[in-house]
Amino acid sequence: MEGSRQQTNRLEGAVPTAPSFVAAAHELKSPLALVRQLALHLESGEVTGGELQEIAHRITLTSERAIRLTTDITKSSRLEDSLFSLEPLNPFVLCQEVVDEMKPLYAAHGRTIVLSSRARSLLALANRDLLRRILLNFADNALHYSGDGPVTITASLRDGGSCIRLGVRDYGPALPSVMRKNVGQKSVHVHSRPESSGLGIYIARQFADAMHARIGATSHRDGATFYVDIGTSSQLRLL
Amino acid sequence: MPAKRVLVIEDDQWFLSLVKKTLEREKITVVTASNTIEGMVAINEMVPDVIILDFFMPGPNALVLLHELQSYGDTAKVPVILCTNNASDIPKDTLSAYGVVSTLDKTIMYPDDIAVAVRKAI
Numbered sequence: 361m362e363g364s365r366q367q368t369n370r371l372e373g374a375v376p377t378a379p380s381f382v383a384a385a386h387e388l389k390s391p392l393a394l395v396r397q398l399a400l401h402l403e404s405g406e407v408t409g410g411e412l413q414e415i416a417h418r419i420t421l422t423s424e425r426a427i428r429l430t431t432d433i434t435k436s437s438r439l440e441d442s443l444f445s446l447e448p449l450n451p452f453v454l455c456q457e458v459v460d461e462m463k464p465l466y467a468a469h470g471r472t473i474v475l476s477s478r479a480r481s482l483l484a485l486a487n488r489d490l491l492r493r494i495l496l497n498f499a500d501n502a503l504h505y506s507g508d509g510p511v512t513i514t515a516s517l518r519d520g521g522s523c524i525r526l527g528v529r530d531y532g533p534a535l536p537s538v539m540r541k542n543v544g545q546k547s548v549h550v551h552s553r554p555e556s557s558g559l560g561i562y563i564a565r566q567f568a569d570a571m572h573a574r575i576g577a578t579s580h581r582d583g584a585t586f587y588v589d590i591g592t593s594s595q596l597r598l599l
Numbered sequence: 600m601p602a603k604r605v606l607v608i609e610d611d612q613w614f615l616s617l618v619k620k621t622l623e624r625e626k627i628t629v630v631t632a633s634n635t636i637e638g639m640v641a642i643n644e645m646v647p648d649v650i651i652l653d654f655f656m657p658g659p660n661a662l663v664l665l666h667e668l669q670s671y672g673d674t675a676k677v678p679v680i681l682c683t684n685n686a687s688d689i690p691k692d693t694l695s696a697y698g699v700v701s702t703l704d705k706t707i708m709y710p711d712d713i714a715v716a717v718r719k720a721i
Contacts, residue, residue: 386684386685389684389706390611390684392706393684393705393706394611394613394614394705396706397614397617397705397710398613398617400709400710401617401620401710404710406624418613422613469612469613470612504610504611505657506657507657508633
């Protein structure tokens, strides 16, 4: 059955070649507009005790989301001038850090994010900061553009152990079919989600390129997995 | 006179709760949906007096719902208020043919604007 068949798509070559100021403005508009609306409700004076605290907390979390995005944009624009050292790292520890960082935001939306545990120990070769930002980006994307189900971060060995795939699995609308059709067509602008500008994916790809990693997406009937493939550390063999 | 019933279709749950509170203060019955599909289900259950509709949401966007509403006699005349971050990019003249009676820009609107727009639409 076609609907139940999982289709794997490389985002490589299917994302815009450069982010536009319009895309950045579009992505920032949403959290800023929300902060403004929340602040206006506080100003109205009709908000009491517990609700006041809840709205203040939402303002904090939404502001942090906007700051994360602006930091990613500025970091992305300086990638060419910087050298990013690669280090052996435990991807589970990093994934757990991402889960812990995103948990308050997910909880405030009544959602959950978990790490899928695996017994096998892995060692990746990557830049910790860039990899963390890619996963935060995917997790943020999953929160705002997927359905109500839990979001799971997974780590698995690929290609006979030469590669580690860190994925963020969500449940919601499948990726648009145009994305599948246009895989490999470099000139085609493809959005990560129909309602997203695609800026987040563009930035994630830049971060991945800077550490010789690759990002991609798998479309499921009931959602999507956005993933980053990174090399394994040769120190793995010494363990 | 029975309370007016407004369906709010909005994927941002926090913005949705603000709109709901504002309208309920005006004694308006609010039903919510977080995407177009949920909105269609809610409309099938009971046709609302007014629909407040975000434009871009996970899954089908507002245009899909607007087309669907025009396909049935009982829903074609339900006034729709678009409430979006992208109001300046939306061709309002074209959308009026789809029952859109007003467009609110989330980036500049004030909380009470939504109640004013609903009262005007009813």
